[in-house]
Amino acid sequence: MDVYAIVGRSSVEQIEAGVYHYEPNGHALSNIAIEDVRERVAKASLSQMWMARAPLNIVITAEYCRITVKYKERGIRYAMVEAGHIAQNLFLQAEALRLKAAIVGAFNDNELIDILKITRSHEPLLIMPIGYAP
Numbered sequence: 001m002d003v004y005a006i007v008g009r010s011s012v013e014q015i016e017a018g019v020y021h022y023e024p025n026g027h028a029l030s031n032i033a034i035e036d037v038r039e040r041v042a043k044a045s046l047s048q049m050w051m052a053r054a055p056l057n058i059v060i061t062a063e064y065c066r067i068t069v070k071y072k073e074r075g076i077r078y079a080m081v082e083a084g085h086i087a088q089n090l091f092l093q094a095e096a097l098r099l100k101a102a103i104v105g106a107f108n109d110n111e112l113i114d115i116l117k118i119t120r121s122h123e124p125l126l127i128m129p130i131g132y133a134p
């Protein structure tokens, strides 16, 4: 699994607009692009333009070969179960921080892959727009 943060301009304190990869080792972010790509993400999500207003969009992806090497075909099931766990933890953390989170499964895989600058071996599974309640 990989987790990406898409941060909007003037959205998250101390973090520039851009695309970031979450590094579990060190609980850090590595920068992939410095650019506000929220409109592109919203367009790639079948033009759900409300997503572009969220300060943060988190993308959860799976690269199945990393898990099927151990668990064979069943690994695909495990990756999807794991995506659900990650999403649920993000919902809980958002609630704890008094933020609101949503879940988006409707998007064009290849467009999202291009925005994240990752290879087609990764499958985007979920996008979670996160922000303040209106």
Ligand SMILES: Cc1cc2nc3c(=O)[nH]c(=O)nc-3n(C[C@H](O)[C@H](O)[C@H](O)COP(=O)(O)O)c2cc1C
Pocket: 048, 102, 103, 104, 105, 106, 107
């Ligand atoms: C896996 C999954 C994918 C979803 N994808 C979308 C989506 O792309 N766009 C959307 O508006 N709602 C999507 N939803 C539904 C919303 O996240 C939400 O569940 C729905 O709007 C009902 O919310 P409520 O019960 O808080 O009113 C998805 C839900 C799930 C479980």
